[in-house]
């Protein structure tokens with residue numbers, strides 16, 4: 001049990017304890033709204049995870065976030081909503097009349113960030129999503145829910161894209177990785193959910209000059225904040241949505257569920273996170 005748990009505290013549960021920006025975000029909102037609450041990091045190994053979740057309130061918490069490697073396993077230990085079940089992973093827990101519920105806020109984090117970055121991104125009939133891991137499933141779910149007609153899903157391992165298409169239906173079209181450039185001229189939205197472009201990883205090579213002038217480019221990677229993909233898109237004058245925006249918007253619902261007030265993603269909060277990313 002951590003020391004100094006505040007009366008209303010949430011936590012981030014992962015293993016091993018990794019550096020996370022979530023405490024910075026939630027502490028900022030608690031301060032900004034004048035609320036008495038806390039947000040801690042709990043490093044819980046796989047063998048202790050079930051006990052910790054089943055006794056979350058006894059450990060002093062009103063809810064929390066879940067990260068690697070527990071995001072899939074938590075579904076069996078909680079009452080997941082439709083979003084968490086569709087994505088196959090949950091990142092946010094809260095008590096609803098004594099029942100520990102689980103949801104996936106990456107979906108709304110992704111969509112809300114796009115909505116704040118451009119007001120007509122959803123006019124696109126065709127979107128191209130790169131990658132077929134857990135983050136991709138959240139993105140695809142959000143795009144389908146929003147009514148995007150066709151989602152081309154490219155992945156190095158095509159079988160993973162086919163599995164997502166099988167789960168979500170005929171509007172998701174698996175695309176071999178080497179065919180990415182051929183669909184670019186008709187996509188109004190390009191999304192990178194792979195780790196390519198992340199600090200220490202190879203860059204993502206996409207011919208952004210083939211995209212239509214009104215296309216929007218989104219990258220889930222936020223270290224670095226400006227990935228080579230976003231830099232190329234901006235150099236062409238395309239609109240972009242970055243991974244930090246998604247990180248901030250996905251945190252809103254958890255805070256609201258735990259502390260009862262809906263916080264705002266302000267320029268001040270973004271600057272705070274940007275300076276933290278610059279230092280790291």
Ligand code: ATR
Pocket residue numbers: 130131132133134135136155156157160193194195196202
């Ligand atoms: P997450 O749950 O965060 O989405 P993940 O399941 O590890 O993470 O998925 C990482 C994604 O990055 C996958 O789509 C992966 O492609 P594979 O399914 O073929 O592994 C993609 N990825 C990682 N390195 C890559 C590379 N060098 N080239 C192309 N895609 C890559």
